[in-house]
Amino acid sequence: MKNPSPGVKDIITPTEAIDYFVLSRRKFYDLLKLDKQKDFLVFYKERKMIIRTAFAKYLEANPDLRRRC
Template sequence: MCPVIFVLSRRKFYDLLSNTDGEDFLAYYGERKLILRVAFERYLRNHPELRRRV
């Protein structure tokens, strides 16, 4: 399977992390937020409006 590359602006990425509960793709370890890559890719596939046009 080919890797899928998403272009997500830094502003939208940090806005997404701060304004969503991230129940689908975030895991919390103490004060840290860990991004579950496979779940995050699935989330981006379902929300194409977040991606930047290339």
């Protein structure tokens, strides 16, 4: 059985978010290290997980995270 693509999952890992949204890895991990509470970030035990729809809204307001081509 194949794993579902990040586009259909509600909660994705940071690595999946980087690949799916074509983000700068360095900028994204710097964002996760900040102490601010983020609406798109949830924790499963020690792991940080991303709420895909909330993060898409965050990216609309902050497009500077996207990788430059």
